[in-house]
Amino acid sequence: MEFVNLQGIRLDGRRPKELRQLCAEIGVVSKADGSAAFEMGNTRVIAAVFGPRAVQNRSQKIANRALVRCEYSMAKFSTGDRVRRPKGDRRSMEISLVIRQTMEACIMTQLMPNSQIDICLQVLQADGGTRSACINAATLALADAGIPMCDIVVSCSAGYLNTTPLLDLNYIEDSGGGPDVTVGILAKMNKVTLLQMDNKLPFDTFEKVMQLAIDGCEAISKYIREVLLENTKQLEYRRGL
Amino acid sequence: MARTISDLFSKKTDIPFYISYIHKITPNQTLKQNNQSTLNPRRHRERDHREMRDLKDLQKSLNQTQRVRLQSALQQLQEIYSRASSSPAAAVSVSDCIHVNLEDGVLKGHGTTNRNDDVVATVCGIVERVNKLVYVRDLRARYKPEVGDIIVGRVIEVVSKRWRLEINYSHDAVLMLSSMNLPDGMQRRQTSTDELNMRSIFEENDVICAEVRGFNHHDGTLQLQARSQKYGKLERGQMLTVPSYLVKRRKQHFHNLEQYGVDMILGCNGFIWVGEHVEHGVDVPVETVKSSIENMSIEEQKPNNFTPLETRQGLCRIANAIRVLSTLGFALSVEAILKTVEWSISSNVEIKDMLLSEFCVQAAEIEVQRRILLTKRKN
Amino acid sequence: MSVELSFGEKNFIQGGIEQNLRADGRQRLDFRPMPIETGVIPQATGSARIRLGSTDVIVSVKAELGRPNSHHPGKGKVVIYVDCSSTVGPSFQGKKGEELSSELSTALQKCLLGGSGIDLSSLILVEGKLCWDLYIDGLILSSDGNLLDALGAAVKAALSNSLIPKVNILPDLAADEEPEVDIIDEEYTQIDTSSLPVIITLTKVGKQYIVDATLEEESQMSSAVSISLNRNGQICGLIKRGGAGLNPSVILDMISVAKHVSIRYIATLDSEISTAEASSAS
Numbered sequence: 001m002e003f004v005n006l007q008g009i010r011l012d013g014r015r016p017k018e019l020r021q022l023c024a025e026i027g028v029v030s031k032a033d034g035s036a037a038f039e040m041g042n043t044r045v046i047a048a049v050f051g052p053r054a055v056q057n058r059s060q061k062i063a064n065r066a067l068v069r070c071e072y073s074m075a076k077f078s079t080g081d082r083v084r085r086p087k088g089d090r091r092s093m094e095i096s097l098v099i100r101q102t103m104e105a106c107i108m109t110q111l112m113p114n115s116q117i118d119i120c121l122q123v124l125q126a127d128g129g130t131r132s133a134c135i136n137a138a139t140l141a142l143a144d145a146g147i148p149m150c151d152i153v154v155s156c157s158a159g160y161l162n163t164t165p166l167l168d169l170n171y172i173e174d175s176g177g178g179p180d181v182t183v184g185i186l187a188k189m190n191k192v193t194l195l196q197m198d199n200k201l202p203f204d205t206f207e208k209v210m211q212l213a214i215d216g217c218e219a220i221s222k223y224i225r226e227v228l229l230e231n232t233k234q235l236e237y238r239r240g241l
Numbered sequence: 242m243a244r245t246i247s248d249l250f251s252k253k254t255d256i257p258f259y260i261s262y263i264h265k266i267t268p269n270q271t272l273k274q275n276n277q278s279t280l281n282p283r284r285h286r287e288r289d290h291r292e293m294r295d296l297k298d299l300q301k302s303l304n305q306t307q308r309v310r311l312q313s314a315l316q317q318l319q320e321i322y323s324r325a326s327s328s329p330a331a332a333v334s335v336s337d338c339i340h341v342n343l344e345d346g347v348l349k350g351h352g353t354t355n356r357n358d359d360v361v362a363t364v365c366g367i368v369e370r371v372n373k374l375v376y377v378r379d380l381r382a383r384y385k386p387e388v389g390d391i392i393v394g395r396v397i398e399v400v401s402k403r404w405r406l407e408i409n410y411s412h413d414a415v416l417m418l419s420s421m422n423l424p425d426g427m428q429r430r431q432t433s434t435d436e437l438n439m440r441s442i443f444e445e446n447d448v449i450c451a452e453v454r455g456f457n458h459h460d461g462t463l464q465l466q467a468r469s470q471k472y473g474k475l476e477r478g479q480m481l482t483v484p485s486y487l488v489k490r491r492k493q494h495f496h497n498l499e500q501y502g503v504d505m506i507l508g509c510n511g512f513i514w515v516g517e518h519v520e521h522g523v524d525v526p527v528e529t530v531k532s533s534i535e536n537m538s539i540e541e542q543k544p545n546n547f548t549p550l551e552t553r554q555g556l557c558r559i560a561n562a563i564r565v566l567s568t569l570g571f572a573l574s575v576e577a578i579l580k581t582v583e584w585s586i587s588s589n590v591e592i593k594d595m596l597l598s599e600f601c602v603q604a605a606e607i608e609v610q611r612r613i614l615l616t617k618r619k620n
Numbered sequence: 621m622s623v624e625l626s627f628g629e630k631n632f633i634q635g636g637i638e639q640n641l642r643a644d645g646r647q648r649l650d651f652r653p654m655p656i657e658t659g660v661i662p663q664a665t666g667s668a669r670i671r672l673g674s675t676d677v678i679v680s681v682k683a684e685l686g687r688p689n690s691h692h693p694g695k696g697k698v699v700i701y702v703d704c705s706s707t708v709g710p711s712f713q714g715k716k717g718e719e720l721s722s723e724l725s726t727a728l729q730k731c732l733l734g735g736s737g738i739d740l741s742s743l744i745l746v747e748g749k750l751c752w753d754l755y756i757d758g759l760i761l762s763s764d765g766n767l768l769d770a771l772g773a774a775v776k777a778a779l780s781n782s783l784i785p786k787v788n789i790l791p792d793l794a795a796d797e798e799p800e801v802d803i804i805d806e807e808y809t810q811i812d813t814s815s816l817p818v819i820i821t822l823t824k825v826g827k828q829y830i831v832d833a834t835l836e837e838e839s840q841m842s843s844a845v846s847i848s849l850n851r852n853g854q855i856c857g858l859i860k861r862g863g864a865g866l867n868p869s870v871i872l873d874m875i876s877v878a879k880h881v882s883i884r885y886i887a888t889l890d891s892e893i894s895t896a897e898a899s900s901a902s
Contacts, residue, residue, distance in 0.1 A: 025297070027297065028297070029676070029707050029761060029762055030674050030762065031674060031708075031709065031762050031764075032707065033381075033383065034381065035707070042662070042663070046705075046707060046761070048706075048707035050709070050710045051411070051710075052383065052411035053411060054407075054411070054412050054413050056710075069713070071706045071713045071714070073705065073706060075678075075680075075703065075705075075757070075759050076701065076703060076755075076757040076759075077661055077663075077664050077667070077680035077682060077755075077757045077759075080663060081684075108354070108363060112411055113460070113461065114412060114460055114461065115411040115412060118710040118713065120705070120706035120707045120710070120713065121706075122705045122706065122707050122759070122761070124660075124661065124678070124759075125661060125662075125663055127663075143334070143335050143364070143365050144365075144381060145381065145382065145383075146364050146365070146366075146379040146380065146381050146382020146383065147364070147382070148352065148354075148363035148364050149335050149336070149363055149364075150336065150354065150356075150363060151335065151336040152334075152335050152336055187336065188336040188361075189336075189356070225334045225337075228334040228335070228365045229332050229333075229334050229365075231365070232332040232333075232334070232365045232366060232367070232380060233332045234315075235380045235381070235486075235570060236322070236332065236367055236380065237315070237318050237319040237322045238315065238318060238569065238570035238571060239380070239486065239487065239570060239571065239572045240318065240321075240322065240571060240572050240612055395624075395626070444626075444627075445624070446624040446625060446626045446627075447626040447627070447628075448626045448628070448629065474626075474628070475626075475628065476626070476627070476628025476629075476631070477628050477631065477632055478628065478629070478632055479629060479632055479633075479643050480629065516628075516632075546631075546635075547631070547632075547634070547635030547638060547639065548632065548635050550639050550641065553635070553636060553639060553641050554641060557636075557641060557642075557643065557644065557645045558645070560643065560644070561644060561645055564644070591645070592641070592644075592645025593644065593645035593646045593647070593650060594645075595645060596644060596645070596652075596653070597653060598653075
């Protein structure tokens with residue numbers, strides 16, 4: 001199947017190094033301490049953060065830092081074909097674990113000992129790149145909740161089809177049989193916290209694809225930063241002096 | 242490579258446009274239609290204007306004129322703020338560098354951290370500088386307690402010699418039996434009978450007003466005290482939860498609104514109590530009242546045991562005014578609340594209609610007027 | 621999922637209900653404002669999102685081709701399922717929301733599919749062989765009481781928003797062959813939802829009944845009866861929840877109160893759905 005035609009246009013009209021449309025909204029779940037909705041093209045994710053609050057399960061209490069829990073779930077109507085996936089299935093558990101480790105790396109947990117932070121992720125529409133969208137949404141929700149973080153975590157995916165590195169794969173390209181590299185970086189500190197890949201790729205091509213994903217992450221981090229700044233300013237104006 | 246991507250990104254429409262507009266994909270634009278450039282980021286998007294927080298839910302129910310009015314009111318607020326404050330709001334986002342003259346020996350406060358000799362923000366907020374202290378005041382974070390704050394909390398557990406309360410904080414707060422006045426008012430030593438009778442003073446799920454005494458150093462829990470007559474159990478009313486940054490620290494947190502017969506306590510932790518007026522200094526024998534009521538079922542209780550209707554109306558009006566102001570994100574002060582309530586009475590708005598979009602827009606406009614008057618008085 | 625209240629607060633709520641002035645100023649039979657948004661899930665056949673105070677639910681309808689049940693060869697199939705997202709609260713993470721979701725799913729199935737709410741024979745394409753299966757999925761994002769009513773209203777809105785594609789069935793097939801279909805792009809049929817019932821939950825607190833209870837009021841209930849009524853005032857389903865027993869005369873009284881409320885409620889719901897459709901079409 002031709003994913004990139006001769007003029008260099010992909011199936012959805014993008015160029016190989018173009019990101020999908022980004023859209024972020026802060027404050028979608030009124031009962032949560034912090035929440036955000038993030039859209040990358042047709043992939044839509046809601047993140048809600050509850051915490052820091054007192055630990056519910058005394059046995060899990062950690063004396064010198066905060067406990068971070070994460071849950072990822074996909075709505076039944078999120079994928080094209082409606083599949084009844086139970087809540088605790090393997091893929092969701094794996095993604096929950098991965099996202100928890102990524103977010104734990106950036107939250108300054110030692111500032112909040114003996115407390116618990118819950119991150120809840122709900123996928124409303126899945127069109128490739130749900131992992132990345134979830135991490136971006138979780139970053140926004142944590143910043144909205146005022147939880148101290150050492151840096152913003154952003155994530156983006158890239159692949160390699162028809163001998164072209166492609167940025168931000170959608171579902172059709174993802175299932176095209178080519179490799180899929182997901183990268184999560186700490187934006188300002190320029191460090192990689194998440195790196196996953198499936199399928200196989202020769203080493204020098206891998207370097208190109210990973211660099212492409214990192215560049216995509218930088219563009220997303222700029223957008224996220226602007227959204228957060230604007231939100232902060234608006235809250236301050238409305239509150240008044 | 243980086244240049245290509247950022248170029249493409251910068252060709253997208255202006256930033257405020259991005260944040261305030263949300264792309265709505267209509268049902269016709271499915272994935273199967275490959276040839277349409279619907280996902281081309283450079284296409285101009287038109288959609289309805291949305292805002293943030295619960296304001297979004299409000300905005301969904303506004304029609305066009307109401308939206309325009311609300312937008313202009315918020316715009317005016319922005320102008321008032323920028324005129325009133327001496328320096329523009331230095332908003333920072335996570336991991337932004339804070340400009341600091343390192344030779345001055347700056348103290349780094351909350352919300353900042355060191356990174357390679359740079360002072361960097363760890364939360365989103367406004368940078369505040371007080372002499373040599375630089376810190377970031379974050380907005381929507383959990384309540385930050387200070388000694389002497391008046392808070393409203395709910396009892397979650399009764400343990401030996403203390404009550405554990407939930408306040409809007411990362412830990413629970415503790416009220417020791419020794420920090421409470423004994424029920425008969427006498428100053429005497431606590432006996433074991435007092436310990437066994439703790440539930441007769443406060444039970445689980447009771448709402449209590451107390452003051453912050455200090456922090457417990459080993460695990461960071463908060464210590465409270467309720468030694469004065471004005472603290473203690475709160476009954477006959479309702480408790481509201483608002484974001485704690487909307488309640489500013491003032492000299493007075495207890496307000497007796499005489500014309501409505503209502504007591505209002507603005508807890509610094511974001512829990513607000515609105516209830517029937519109770520005379521302080523009168524030792525109501527708590528035990529007898531409660532036990533007699535509990536023995537009757539609901540149907541047997543006499544109707545005159547409930548709050549009288551006029552007080553209730555005043556109470557509900559004030560509660561709704563607080564809800565409207567917190568939806569709009571305005572700081573809660575007695576003057577703002579009273580102004581909203583007076584406006585609602587003078588324009589004959591029904592109590593339940595105070596939560597509708599029309600009144601919210603009017604409340605925003607009233608608040609703008611009030612703030613303009615305030616700044617004029619200051620100058 | 622209940623909220624713990626102190627004795628004084630409980631007294632206040634009960635007093636309010638007795639005096640016909642609830643905590644937010646509503647009267648006993650008043651609903652909260654109900655803004656509806658349709659078309660929120662573009663990949664689905666139809667979808668809607670409804671907010672009732674802080675309660676937030678999304679319902680999506682997906683139409684897929686399937687085989688009719690051998691017992692009812694002339695009818696299509698409808699399956700309703702409700703899920704509780706973990707964003708409702710940290711106590712709903714993991715498997716804990718399952719009890720609530722299964723209770724709501726069965727309640728919705730009973731209330732909406734009893735009676736001739738959805739005309740199942742309109743979903744049939746080839747008798748005995750091919751029909752449309754409608755999968756209705758609900759997702760609760762946030763809860764502030766009265767979930768069943770919100771879900772019922774959202775299902776109605778989502779079905780009004782659904783556009784089922786028209787199909788061409790290729791002729792000349794043998795008796796045991798599978799029919800082939802050709803889906804026509806850009807031509808759709810709408811589902812008729814005028815006879816779909818609405819669900820009204822009456823919560824009994826003390827001696828009085830209230831409509832559209834918030835989470836605090838629900839924690840004070842002695843029992844609740846959910847009645848689904850259609851436009852003609854006929855009962856399509858009835859569920860009683862709660863620990864206290866009810867006098868049969870009380871239930872009959874509640875049904876008549878619900879009938880009285882339903883006229884106004886159906887009118888409000890219809891106007892909200894048409895405003896939502898109009899604004900999403902523009």
